[in-house]
Amino acid sequence: MAYYRSSTTKLERPVQVLNDAYIDTKRLIEMMDGLFPSGDYKARHKDNRWMIQAPRPLTDDEIESIYQDSSSI
16 A cells, blocks of 8 residues: 655655554544645555655654554554
8 A cells, every 4th residue: 555645856865664553544644744735755555664755754743643542443
């Protein structure tokens, strides 16, 4: 499963890899759309990991915000 939202410029940025355990996909995509409204990012899911390319790395707080609530697990 892959989610891409990218401007026409090729992204030449480092990849940030996140383990997908307990990541809420909807929250991830909504957050990425909010942080990068021009769509200048890539989010790809492969082998139980999310590979993120964006204008800047996600902060620890941003990453924590996309985890599922323990009540919904």
